Amino acid sequence: MRKSRNAQGSIFDFFCKHETGYFFKQLSKLLDEYRDILELIEHDFDKPNVASTGACGLSLESIFRCLLLKQILGVSYRKLAFHLCDSPTYRSFARLRDGQAPSHSALQGTVRRVSPATL
Numbered sequence: 001m002r003k004s005r006n007a008q009g010s011i012f013d014f015f016c017k018h019e020t021g022y023f024f025k026q027l028s029k030l031l032d033e034y035r036d037i038l039e040l041i042e043h044d045f046d047k048p049n050v051a052s053t054g055a056c057g058l059s060l061e062s063i064f065r066c067l068l069l070k071q072i073l074g075v076s077y078r079k080l081a082f083h084l085c086d087s088p089t090y091r092s093f094a095r096l097r098d099g100q101a102p103s104h105s106a107l108q109g110t111v112r113r114v115s116p117a118t119l
């Protein structure tokens with residue numbers, strides 16, 4: 001089962017001192033106020049008989065934030081994977097754990113599971 005949220009933010013979260021960095025920092029604070037959104041997304045990821053072993057994968061919060069980032073930037077999954085790997089601001093916004101760098105195929109597989117009805 002996926003975690004809904006990463007319980008604790010990293011002390012290394014960094015939003016650059018640029019208008020884009022300020023925008024994502026404010027959007028991040030706004031999303032923190034509306035945690036109910038994650039409950040809606042959780043239904044799209046409920047799978048019976050899933051083993052509790054293996055890699056943790058992205059949290060629901062990270063999946064949702066990656067989805068938003070993809071839409072805001074208007075990029076492909078391949079470009080999104082690059083931006084998440086390259087940009088500390090985007091990594092902080094997406095709440096990725098230290099060393100977590102999802103591939104474009106992992107992003108596509110998880111983000112696309114959010115149903116249109118949920119959106």
